[in-house]
Amino acid sequence: MEPVLQVLALEPTSQVLGQEPIVPLAILLLVILVVPILFERLRLPGLVGLVGSGIVLGPSGWNLFHTDLSIINLLSDIGLIYLMFLVGLEQDFRQLHQNQKRSWGFAGFTFVIPLLMGILLGRVFGFAINTSILIGSLFTSYTLLAYPILSRLGVINNPVVSATIGATIFTDISAVLILDVCLFSLQADVLSLSYILTLLGRLIIYTTIILLGFDWAGQEFFRRSGDDEGNKLLFVLLSVFIAIISAKLIGIEKIVGAFLAGLAVNTVVGESPTKDKLVFVGSVLFIPVFFVKLGLLIDLPGWSSSITTLKLMLLVVIGVIVSKFLAALLAKICYRYNWQEMLTMWSISLPQVSMTLAGTFLGYRAGLLSMEVLHSVVALMLITSTLGPLLTNGLAVAVTPTPLVEALTVNLPEQKSAEKHSNFTIVVPIYNPQTQQYLMEMAALLAHPEKSKIIALSIATAAARMDAPQLEASLQQSERLLAKANDQSRNLGIETLSLLRIDNAFASGITRAAREQKASLIVMGWDQRTGLRSRLFGNVIDTVLWASHCSVAVTRLVESPQKIQRILVPLENLTSPVLPAVQFAQMLADTNQAQVTVLNVCDRRISSSKIAARRSQLAVLVSQLALANPPEIQIIAHENVAQAILQAARLYDLVVLPFVRNYTIPGGLVMSDLTTQIARQLTCSIVILRDAQNTQISATPKSVANTTSTV
Template identity: 65%
Template sequence: MERISQVLAMEPTAQVLGKEPIIPFAILLVVILVVPILFERLRLPGIVGLVFSGVVLGSSGWNLFHPQSPIINLLSDIGLVYLMFVAGLEVNIDRFRQRKKRSMGFGSFTSSVSLAIGTLIGRFFDFDWNTSILIGSLFASYTLLAYPIINRLGIVNNEAVTVTIGATIFTDIGALLILAVCIATIQIGEFSFVKLITSLGWLTIYSIILLVGLNWLGKEFFRRSGDDEGNKFLFILLSVFIAALGTQLIGIEKIFGAFLVGLAVNEAVGEGPVKEKVVFVGSVLFIPIFFVHLGLLFELPTFATSLESFQLTLLIIIGLIVSKFIAAWLAKLVYRYNWLETLTIWALSMPQVGTTLAAAVVGYQAGLLPRVVLNSFIVLMLVTAILGPLITSRIAVALTASPVPEPASPTLTDPKKEETRSTFTIVVPVHNPQTQQYLIEMSVLLARQSSGRIVSLAIATSTANMDAPQLELSLQRSERLLAKATVQSRVFGLEAEPLLRIDDAFAPGISRAAREQNASLIVMGWGKRTGLRARLFGNVIDSVLWASHCPVAVTRLVDSPRKIQRILVPLENLTAPALQPVQLAQMLAEANQSQVTVLNVCDRRTSSSKIAARRSHLSLLVSKIALPNPPEIQIIAHENVVQAILQAARLYDLVVLPFTRNRTIAGGLAISDVTSQLARQLTCSIVMLGEPQRTQNGTLLTGISNTTTVV
């Protein structure tokens, strides 16, 4: 044993790690878990931390990992395929259709200008035409890294923003097509126009088969699978890797097939639990490993000591920024956007993460791009991933002060003001006897204020046999909960209607019962989520939010709702659809004779005139929902939104928050949400109002539900 220990001690660390595949995999998991959190606390994107980790762990740092390691190469290849699949899956086809002509127009501007400037840079450094054109094509695409920012600010429906979002489908396909042509050219060997046309013909046929055939097959499979999310998930994964294999068989890179699958199943998957799980698996494991591997490929000594490498990188960064600005300026001239919208387009189209990096790695592996170019594009990603969201957050805020159209009627409408509307119905799922009383009490206050009714709902989970003892026990427990709910509601002056339902699971049972009862609101309880399974596969709240047809109020009540006297409603999004939490708070306030304060936090450098404009804008929005007792409007200038709200919340009994989730970027790495931070730190009662999925305009909802569970 001593001799073995001595031999192991003499072996280099890298060799020991190379013999034990579990060890590097464990290190990768630690990096993926810890590093993005640390970098996000420094207000830097998590992907920057992952690439930096790769540099530190590779030959430029501790030399723990080799970029050609079989296990890392395998996981990185899966991450590369997954990255492009997610890029296609998250292309917002609805946004593209809304402004199809203008999206194609801006897409052609940014693609052509970027292609020209990138090609000129390549030729300036004496690269051949094939490599130079590929460099230009890498400039064309962009990643909507700042989408969570514009979504939070409520400017997603601004035409300039919609056009920028829609154009991604054009730029991504264009960049991948040029990559395919460039690689096909070198595979042909001696250039042959006939062979090139043949390759493009096969590519066209294969693309049509995927986009049309897989779209139909996906919809049919999802329709026949019903609620079986596991089979849907496996169908998507199988489609991705079979399509990637198919593209390789016809001589095209696998990332093109993965992207096409994302586009093909885009509508079939839709916005729901299946998409959330598909994206989640890639974003927490495979895609981060791809970015770590990217850092392993980066040669820091070569970059730091080579003047030519530094000059190339600097020119690529300047060329990219200038080309995106020229494209935004052309959009301004043609479509008559103002400077604020123009700069927002420029900032949104600046980050080069998903498609750009994937195509750069494939070009490097195919021998089209030298290592020095790959190094330059890695640095470009790091710079633009920081610069793009930073500029967007500074500029796009001012777009929220622009005049807005007449707001649509809020989802939560007082039935007393609409005689033609059916009775305001509140469905209260009862499951935990300890929290049931406050849920019933809250529902009674809201129902009495709106002259509505309450349906207390208990779900008994079904079994294969309807005479099974487990089902009988579940039914007995549900009946006891419903009887208790009826007594509690009667005490508060409004008797709840009991509803017992046998269903496969809690979440589908709640959503279906709410639909059958034509519910106007679902009131649920929540607590801190624990366990890996809850995070990986979601919980009842997640599933209800995905499936429900009406708003869902998720509550954490630390005291009786009748004791609530002061209610705070923080609003980040100063648009009419964001006012549903205000209306819910006002209904509760009228029942309790309480006071509501609507709070908006702006940057501490905001001028007094802009603060006054925000206050006026918010007052106008609130006045249009016709509240009998308008809430107080408060604007706070502070450098930290979360800390400002937490300080203000100390004086309030209840905080009402919008229940939203951030849209994951093409890289799949979620950006932290203000709501989730508040939910972890607030000590008073909380109500989160989640809007039905159909009102989210195609955005992915991630946020506080990642830290909650039904109690």
């Protein structure tokens, strides 16, 4: 026994760790956690850091990971499938519909010109025709890495920007189809016309079945499953894998199935919490591992020493940049854009990430693309994903935003009237005794004496049997909370109705009760705790924000609302739904004799004349609310919107933030949205207001409630 122990003691620690499969996973998790955060602070895309991590950890660096490591191969394959699924899921058909003619026009230009450029480049370097076509297809699509920048600058609805965003639908679908044809051609000795027609026939039939069948099945399942977010999530994931398996059975590439599955459930999932969870599942683990895997494949010494690779890489980068420029130039000529708009369109269409990397990875693995092409495309991704957003940040500043009045009057609340106030009902869900007092005070300040109704709502979670001890305990707890709420309301000098509801979930109970009571506003609270379960299956606030029929005020109150004297309403850009937030703030201010300030942060590079125009436009718009005490309007020029708001908020007791969902790049590898950044760092009281009429919700949400967990 003793000799065995000596042998074990002498065995190198590195060898023991090398035999343990959990070690690579632990290192991967550390990389995925740390590297994107570091690169985003350097204002570089997190995916660049992940690819670089793969190079450092792989054979070209420390050689900790090998390219044939089973756990990485499995996770990266799932990441590739998930990436293509999210590309389909993120397609915003509304953008295409809003500016249909120009979107299709630019899509044609930015597809045909890069395709021809790639084919020409492939033939110059002696590649076969199908390889050259595949290289051309890699150039056609683009990833909207600059979307958060465009949203911050308030130019999303500008005709040029809208056309560029809408064109991605056509380029992505076309690139997927060409990729499948090129990979399918490897199975044929001779690529005849009849062979191509057979493949196209299979694709048409398969696409029709997936799009129509999955859409119908999804609608039916979501209708029958009610509020069970876990089952909805599993249904969508199952749909993806069924689409992949059926694609492989008929000889179609699996990423085509994943992409079509994303398109099929696009309308079913919509902007629901299920979509948040789908994006979260992929962006936390699978998609980042795919980027790390790409880095492992890079042969850095061979990359830098091969003259052919360097020439190909240089021409690939120049070819994409020039072809995208020519496409934007043709759009300028056809639709009479100015140079600033044309250059903005060009910069938005530069980044080559999602479709480009997926196609390159599959082409390389199938033997259709060489290592030199793989190196060139990875270099293309690193350069364009960095250069594109930087150019957009500089160029889109001068693009004319959507007219302020046109963008915001759609959310303008109706003028106040006695009849409206008489029907003004506030529902206050109570669950946490520590926040209950301040919530009741907030409702009392918002209510109009003798014209409004306050309902204290408590939810007792249902059990399988109505005589279950757990339900009885929940009912008793709810009754105690409601009794306490009545005592608090009497101390405040207001009348409150108590409502006890039995429901299977807190969120559904709140939204259903609010609808039944014809509520005008839900006032609820949160803390900053969050966890894996809430991110995966959602929390109360996520669901209430999405499902409620009326306005929702999510509050974090650090002191009594009765002490609030200065209220700040930050406005990131001129297309944010600010008017309901201003009206909400003014309702509080009228009761407390407080002062409201509307703050707009604009880019430091904007001229003084444009700043003056912004101030004038905002003053005119706010005047439409016909407030007795108009708010103060401030315009600040600053390079960091969040930092400017945080600095200004130090002088205020309450910050009212309009709730807007933000677009998320497939993979989630972008910085948090503005509201989330501010909510996490503010030390004063906060109200996040989702107006009932607010329809400004974009493709992949990263909701404010991701920073919250409990009511």
